[in-house]
Amino acid sequence: MRKLKIKTGDNVRIIAGDHKGTEGKVVRVILNKNKAIVEGANMVSKHEKPSAKNPQGGIVKKEAPIHISNLSLIDAKSGDATRVGFEMRDGKRVRFSKKSNEVI
Secondary structure, eight states: OOOOSOOTTOEEEEOSSTTTTOEEEEEEEEGGGTEEEETTSSEEEEEEOOOSSSSSOEEEEEEOOEEGGGEEEEOTTTOSEEOEEEEEETTEEEEEETTTOOBO
């Protein structure tokens, strides 16, 4: 299984593409495609047929996946984008911010 540096619930900033500079929370990570869905970013219009769940149907706005390489984690301490590293602390493998050297 592949290990990604971004997890569900992280605050990220989009660093490339049409939505560059947008910040949001990661709602879902799609491991096999190396993509993530960020809340309120990369909105697309999807045409939906009428169904029991949505009897009216119509055009619905929803978030589309963004490639992980276009996302950067936001450091909680400084509020800037940071790279993520892994290291062993107290016998556990933890993620840490390379900017502030704090455990995420």
